[in-house]
Amino acid sequence: MENSMKRSVRRALAVMLIAVTAAGSLAGCGKGSTKTEQKVLTDVSFPLEETATLSFITSASPTSTQDPNERTIFKRLQEKTNVEIDWTCFVSDQFADKKNLALSKKDSLPDGLFNAGMSTYDLLRYAKQGVIIPVEELIDQYMPNLKKVLDENPDYRKMITAADGHIYSFPWLEQLGSGKEAIQAIADIPWINKTWLDELGLEVPTTTDELVEVLKAFRDSSPEGRNDVIPMSFMINKGGEDPGFLLGAFGYGDPGDHVVVTSDKEVVYANVQEGYKEGIEWFHTLQQENLIDPEAFTQDWAAYVAKGKSGRYGMFFTWDSGNIVSNQDDYIALPALAGPDGTVNAPRQSGSATSGVDIGRCVLTSACENLELAAKWIDLMYEPIQSVQNNWGTYGEEGKFNIFELKEDGTLAHMDLGTESPVEVREAQAVGGPLAILDSYYGTVTTCPDDAQWRLDILHETYVKDMKEEYVYPVAFMSQEDAELVTQYETEIRKYAEQKKAEWILNGGVDEEWDAYLEKMEGLGLSKFLEIKQKYLDAYFAE
The missing domain is CATH 3.40.190.10 (Periplasmic binding protein-like II)
Structure with missing residues (x-):
């Protein structure tokens, strides 16, 4: 053989x-040379x-x-x-x-x-x-x-x-x-300024209502004598810097690709759920109270980091706080919050289980x-x-x-x-x-990076207990026909969903526009997109 x-x-x-x-x-690629x-x-x-x-x-x-x-x-x-x-x-x-x-x-x-x-x-x-x-x-x-x-x-x-x-x-x-302990399980960790909390005599918030009060205190109390405080900042629709994690307090949350697998192994789109609508309304109230960085909807990485390095943030989102702020010890990972109905959920990212x-x-x-x-x-x-x-x-x-x-x-x-x-x-x-x-390399080939172990410890101690969904969408290699259709549908669906997400947080209107939004999402092929995704999820669990 x-x-x-x-x-x-x-x-x-x-x-x-x-x-x-x-x-x-054949002409070669690189420095203009010709392939000999x-x-x-x-x-x-x-x-x-x-x-x-x-x-x-x-x-x-x-x-x-x-x-x-x-x-x-x-x-x-x-x-x-x-x-x-x-x-x-x-x-x-x-x-x-x-x-x-x-x-x-x-x-x-x-x-x-x-x-x-x-x-x-x-x-x-x-x-x-x-x-x-x-x-x-x-x-x-x-x-x-x-x-x-x-x-x-x-x-x-x-x-x-x-x-x-x-x-x-x-x-x-x-x-x-x-599984839930994978380092990629959560990308957009919310980091809150514990030094400011201590200075102002505040506890780490455990509910969305408590977070609002903390952000207002950051806004009004000039912690460290600062007059340039930004209560909360993020980069909307930018993966690890997006605030979608907080939407877990209202249901499924909003992971980076907006795809969630329920406990019944059903593929759903986070941005068309009722809980998502409620969460977006809550975010708009933060915007109205001037608790959100006005540049959060337009800023690039350099601007985001510059303000973080200047120590202006009460709260921000990213994979590793050290990438954004110099005073890393001032910040802690904010646990998943309880929403208005008591829901607590730390949303996991697709493809992270392996x-x-x-x-x-x-x-x-x-x-x-x-x-x-x-x-x-x-x-x-x-x-x-x-x-x-x-x-x-x-x-x-x-x-x-x-x-x-x-x-x-x-x-x-x-x-x-x-x-x-x-x-x-x-x-x-x-x-x-x-x-x-491979995990087997740690201790035999190399050490685990300190920052990776630190992050793994945070996930284990802070978030795993609140990861409500047992499954995430796996890495799936689709047929060419299905891959083309999924790409076609997802491009338009995601573009529209993320556009409206930013607009609604900034300007409001989610409740009034919700029915028309759902109709438009369906017209862009949402059901067909989910049907294909479901087919490959079923095949994954069948093997």
Whole structure:
């Protein structure tokens, strides 16, 4: 059977190489260079005797280097492999448009995309167009590190396999807890200024009514002698910075994708529930009382952080308070609040039960001639010690902050971040891309990051007991037809729902417009969207 598999892989590669050869020379992507003919390598082992080149598209934060080859992680990889990477790097906030433009030019495709940022819909679309290729045989033949992860965690293989039986991408996998204890269970944690509460002699609020009184006290009492207090701030409809968590006091809450799975395993849309309407009305009363930052509906990340670093917030929302404020010790995670009818619910995020999964993290294109070389190079990213560095950062950089210390036993210990922003220090070193970090690595390969353990402890102690829903929508790989329909419906539904959410909080009118809103949502395909989502949820639980 093994020999048969090898022959199958060789036949597949041969057909692909013939197709590429017939297509003639292909212009390369990266620094304007032209892709030159290379020797197709077999029986690859690292380091190569002669230097070989692969070309990849990737992205980087605007605050970090835009030349990946300047990063210590990639310098070490080149020395280890003798493989040079011709990078085309786009700034992260422009990546989606730049990437799509690059992939539309089939005569100048790179070998692959390292940080591909592809949804399952994108994977199927680009596969159908012949832009990207299936990789399951490459995984089984040339990628022992990734194969081991998938063999030991069959749910992951199921998640990344399309309905046609093909795998079109190399995933990013990060385990940090599971189920309700998974670190991704809640994204938009509400952080409240405990120092101000203590100064004003106030208790941590436990109900929505009590929160209103606390915010009014922040507004009126000039804590710390400040006259620039912002009682509550957020970034509306911006994932972890959105205030949707508080809507759990009125029912299902409002998770990032607005999709909820009930205890009866029914898929519902949070933004059309009666409790949601009541919660939006409550938010509008906060707006009328000048308890909400007037810039919360328009501000970008830089403005949000600047006010936080200035110490102006009584309450704000984000994944990690240290990303927003300098005085992190002043803030605590606000527990889920009881609403008017006593409802207490800490809303969970879709896809969080299995911790972090990004199916479409890395792909190979039809222009890649050196498939064995590319597969084996990518497989190095799944070595445990390499995955840990790619995800968080590295060690041994002189004169710079290092994420890790390399111990004598070869393990990596997270260094104390001190007052540094976790996001900023990791962006300076980490490269992302395809990788796998399993719970079994903690204590054997690396330590758990202090900020991650801190967050896990907060979830365990503060929120898990109030997570009312037993299920969240899983990672599901839909057929191309269904993926296209879901994308089509969701784009319009979500756009309209989020538009009205912002409008109603700012200007009111949810009660008067509610019936027309529901009718419009239905006209945009809400029932059909939920029907497709339900089909895949049923299939998930049936397996």
